[in-house]
Amino acid sequence: MTKPVPADTLSHLKAVLGEGGWSQDPDRLAPKLQEWRGRWTGQTPLLALPRSTAQVAAVVGVCAADGVAITPQGGNTGLVAGQIPRGEILLSTEKLTAVRDVDAFDDVMVLEAGVTLARAHEVALSVNRRFPLSLASEGSCTIGGLASTNAGGTAVLRYGVMRDQILGIEAVLPNGEVWNGLKRLRKDNTGYDLKHLLIGAEGTLGIITAASLKLYPRLVSRCVAIAAVATPHDAIALLARAKDETGGAVEAFELMSRLGVAFALKNIPGLREPLEAVHPWYVLVETASGEPGAAEAAMERLLAGALETGLIQDAAIAQTEAQAHAFWAVRENQSGGQKPEGAAWKHDISVPVSKVADFIDQATAAVERLSPGVRVVAFGHVGDGNVHYDVLRPDGGLDDAHDVLRDEGARIVHDIVAAMDGSISAEHGLGAMKSAEALRYKSAVEIEALRAVRSALDPRRIMNPRVLF
Amino acid sequence: MTKPVPADTLSHLKAVLGEGGWSQDPDRLAPKLQEWRGRWTGQTPLLALPRSTAQVAAVVGVCAADGVAITPQGGNTGLVAGQIPRGEILLSTEKLTAVRDVDAFDDVMVLEAGVTLARAHEVALSVNRRFPLSLASEGSCTIGGLASTNAGGTAVLRYGVMRDQILGIEAVLPNGEVWNGLKRLRKDNTGYDLKHLLIGAEGTLGIITAASLKLYPRLVSRCVAIAAVATPHDAIALLARAKDETGGAVEAFELMSRLGVAFALKNIPGLREPLEAVHPWYVLVETASGEPGAAEAAMERLLAGALETGLIQDAAIAQTEAQAHAFWAVRENQSGGQKPEGAAWKHDISVPVSKVADFIDQATAAVERLSPGVRVVAFGHVGDGNVHYDVLRPDGGLDDAHDVLRDEGARIVHDIVAAMDGSISAEHGLGAMKSAEALRYKSAVEIEALRAVRSALDPRRIMNPRVLF
The missing domain is CATH 3.30.70.2190 (Alpha-Beta Plaits)
Structure with a gap:
């Protein structure tokens, strides 16, 4: 749990956000504090609802000055508790919904962070183009969250992940400054590509407020x-x-x-x-x-x-x-379809495509050794090596007895993944749920480099502090 | 010019490289000190020729301990003097030529840094696949240089730049540690993607020693x-x-x-x-x-x-x-074809595709105002907004008179590019030649962030110190 936010900071935040720009109403907060499957519930002293990039910058500026932590949230569809605050200021991008531009000539659209994926599809269609990213939560998930978690989905095989769709980013950095990186260029080699650092950073290096995104031809x-x-x-x-x-x-x-x-x-x-x-x-x-x-x-x-x-x-x-x-x-x-069948351990893993079948064989044998009778449902984007590997309790077994073994089961599955040079989070990110687990599988060299980068950009660690390393 | 390298450091480097692993022979050094068009000539106290990633790490380790600077070099085909040392240790990847793996099932090949692009094409073909990156210097340019400069070429419109072809990277970081990021996954969301920081960093954040690269189907x-x-x-x-x-x-x-x-x-x-x-x-x-x-x-x-x-x-x-x-x-x-026509100012710019034609119109009017009679040759990858915009001296004019105006001409062209939200280096990078110029067009917010990242990973600034920011 994060340390309490000083009353002065709260007043200051309310002032910069203005009327309607924040809430402490429990009913208003409730849906944003509850993870959608009900696995986590959070707390926050204040829900910030900025209406512009400038207001996001003002909020981050106040928090940076006071050393107060922030958890950013998009559509609240994350599966790894990266968007659920534990006492931090909760900054929602729900009011950042402008379509700033759409241009079929440049094959680009510029959307603010709070625009949903379903709306993004409509915007692309409005100029006879296609935005290919496709995933189940498209009605709720938003551009900012998709970019911050580098979302995947069912069209990765041909079009790549969210990272591959992004031409430019506008973000508020941890020091409260706005970085306008909203270019729409296909080629730009002028130093480190800051946007690639922010994509997939799960809000720890700044808050993405808008993105310029690639459009594709519609296929007949x-x-x-x-x-x-x-x-x-x-x-x-x-x-x-x-x-x-x-x-x-x-x-x-x-x-x-x-x-x-x-x-x-x-x-x-x-x-x-x-x-x-x-x-x-x-x-x-x-x-x-x-x-x-x-x-x-x-x-x-x-x-x-x-x-x-x-x-x-x-x-x-x-x-x-x-x-x-x-x-x-x-x-x-x-x-x-699994839900009514009882408790499940869920894993979002990837391995090299050539090893997908071996992974399923080995993992299934291993979880059956741990808990005889478990029912494995393996499915997913096997074209890019990404398997959703779900292990349900034995038929007629007890949910609680299955839940007790969840962490042990995950460890067994993840060790097999690691031995195959795979990833323990192919598309969901690490959030607060998997960050510690991920540390087990990264080299000391890499962890040190990642931490050095984070400290350099967020020395007081105010951005989503419980997430990543 | 970088400060002289201590004799002790040189002895130490020779010891870790062993016989045949270094040279101070002027004839052996000459082709590596000379930029291929003859625009720059460099100096180095020692050419390091490591035969393995471990030897690269040993060299960087010695230099890190002694605070001695290194310039890495691949095929020496760069156009912006990023690979030409000015007194630094020159580390060539020419002996890192192993094809570590090629796999048509995973659609991946793992090549060491010194493998040429032409050889990469052959390796892909050997398993009935295609590596799409294509550029004029393919017989000389190498995987390490292509990755470090995020090279472009003629197939970007469909396949993207070098960055888009890279699934994993092995690199020696500025502290001399080897980072093995040679994954071959299409999806991996477990924290900041370190490889995207190294790609396009022009050797300032480490030396790329190998890369795993995407293969594509051959199109019939x-x-x-x-x-x-x-x-x-x-x-x-x-x-x-x-x-x-x-x-x-x-x-x-x-x-x-x-x-x-x-x-x-x-x-x-x-x-x-x-x-x-x-x-x-x-x-x-x-x-x-x-x-x-x-x-x-x-x-x-x-x-x-x-x-x-x-x-x-x-x-x-x-x-x-x-x-x-x-x-x-x-x-x-x-x-x-231009070469025999005399001196030229060359610019490698990109603008949004919709503005390419306006750019050519505006830039041509502007350079003609600066120097009436100049001959403009504009060509290139217009499909991705990248124009090679070359301005030749007037017919019958003097090369020297034209050269004198080169910087002024570049400033005029680059200002027009910047006003169109373009890039002053679409695919060639900044090197020692364009780094100062690029600073003019970046925001203070971005420069500060990029410098913070560099200091975090290379606090003594030993990696290609004259390049970038």
């Missing part, structure tokens, strides 16, 4: 299919083939186990069995191309070849938009 | 064309159309002026006039696709539409590999 041809494979090894082999044969047209390549599909079908209304028979593993593949008909042609060629060689056992290509949505709904409910 | 269909446009404004309009209509299939979009084409035809043997008539401006367009025939179809559709609306006056699509090479040869000799 698009095709979604679900294929059945015998093992994750075969899924990886199919991925290699898909990359080879389609020349980069693969937009998504998502793995699902039968258990995950079965939970989704059982617990989520309206979903349909994707293939006639039941299969041990499934992949959802999406291709897209700027050339009319090319995505469909590539998909048909890929699946026909894979069926012929026995790499896949069955496949269905969505014939309508509705069918494509239905296929995606099965994938998107891999997490929601 | 590829098409090169040259089109004639009336003005750079029309070129930009054609670019927008190309991006729209081909859905991202454009690999290169390069602008050339008639004067640049005429100089190449006049001064480089074997080149041919690309179109029947003479035109004021040309663009070279390359499309590529993983779908057979798609690149050709997209190009034909694009050019036919543009001819119909009068956006282009003529176009030729290369019918053979040889013809495609001939088109590219005209583009690649835009720089070489």
Whole structure:
């Protein structure tokens, strides 16, 4: 818990924010203090609701002068408690919602931190362009949070992570100064690239207030299919083939186990069995191309070849938009479908793509040794080596008994990941939840360098102090 | 000029490098002390030729302990004097040439710093993959230099700059410690991304000793064309159309002026006039696709539409590999073709794509006011807003008279770039040549942050001390 904030600082903050620019109303604060799955609840002496970059700078300036800590928050969709204060000032970007610019010529849009991802998609579409980042919480998550956590999602295979979409950043640094790095250049080699330090820093090096983001052409041809494979090894082999044969047209390549599909079908209304028979593993593949008909042609060629060689056992290509949505709904409910099944240990890991199948084999054997009967649901963006590896309590077991083993389970899974040169947080970040765990797997050399950078930019450690190193 | 290196340090360095691991032979040193165009000549008390990362670490360790400065050098193809020592120890990566791994499953290759770009292309091809970075000096430039300067080239429009190709970095930090960040993950969100700090740092934050690099599918269909446009404004309009209509299939979009084409035809043997008539401006367009025939179809559709609306006056699509090479040869000799024409001020700038044409108009009017009769050759990667803007002395004028105005000319050009929110070094970096100039255009907030980071990681400023801020 952070030390109490002096009354003088609170008065000063209220003054710079003005009426409507802050709140101490418990009802107003409650949704921002509660992590959305209910795993963490926070406290704050003041919710700051700045309406402009200048007001963010004023807040940080007051806090920097008084040595008072700040936790920034975007859409509050984070999964690792990076956005939940424990006594710090809570700075929400919810009022920073301006679309400052959108330009199809430069293929760029400039959005403030509080704009949601869903709105960003609309802005791009308004000039006949596409913003490719795509993730389940798009209605709530915001540009500032996406940039600060370097979010991933389902379109990384082709387009990269949030970092790759960012051309420029405006941020308030820990000293309260505004850094205007809102360039829209594709090339700029004039010293260290400060924006890359702020992206993924989880609010510890400053508060991102706006970003200029890349736009992409809309692709006229698009095709979604679900294929059945015998093992994750075969899924990886199919991925290699898909990359080879389609020349980069693969937009998504998502793995699902039968258990995950079965939970989704059982617990989520309206979903349909994707293939006639039941299969041990499934992949959802999406291709897209700027050339009319090319995505469909590539998909048909890929699946026909894979069926012929026995790499896949069955496949269905969505014939309508509705069918494509239905296929995606099965994938998107891999997490929601588990919920009624009881307690789960969840891991967001990545390994080199070639090791995904080995990881699933080894981790599953190891968690079964720890707790016989656990039910593993492994799914995710296997095209970029990112597996959401969820371990549910045994059927009929007790949630509490499972929860007790959560940390031990995580350690076992993370050790296997580390031995494969993987990452214990592929896309969710570290937050307050995983920072200590991450220290175990980083070299002393790296930790020292990262800490030196942080101290250099935030010597009083006022920015999200409980997060990272 | 850096202060003299103590004799003890030199003995110590020779000891850690061993026989054959260093040189003081003037003949051996000469090519490494001379910038390749002959604009700068350097000095060094010792050329270090480490054979391993451990030896690089030993050298940096000795220098860190003694406070002795180091200039790292790759292929010595830099254009801004970042690699030319002025009394520092010169550390060449020429012996770090191992291909540590290449893996078509993970789409990654791990190369040591001294591997040339041409060799990198071969390594990728050996597993039926492609490494897309492409630039004129590929036979000499090396992975370490490309990463340290965040090189660009002709494939940026589709694939991004060198930074975008790097999955991991191994480097020796200024304290002499080896940081092994050679991951091969597409997603890893576990704190600040140290590799992004080292990329583009021009050797000031450490010496990159190896990198893991992305591989891409080879594209089966590829098409090169040259089109004639009336003005750079029309070129930009054609670019927008190309991006729209081909859905991202454009690999290169390069602008050339008639004067640049005429100089190449006049001064480089074997080149041919690309179109029947003479035109004021040309663009070279390359499309590529993983779908057979798609690149050709997209190009034909694009050019036919543009001819119909009068956006282009003529176009030729290369019918053979040889013809495609001939088109590219005209583009690649835009720089070489000028050489016999006398002294030139050269600028490597970028502006938002939408402003490229305005930039050329404004800059050309301004340099003509400064020195009537100058001959402007503007060309380059206009698809990503990067223009090589060269200003040759007036026909029949004196080189010396032109050279005298070089700095004044650069200031005029750079001020126009800055007013358009552009960059005064799009792809060449700052080196010793442009660092002071760049300070003029950065905010105090940014300079302070960049300096704080540098001091934090290199408190004695031993790494390439005359470069950057």
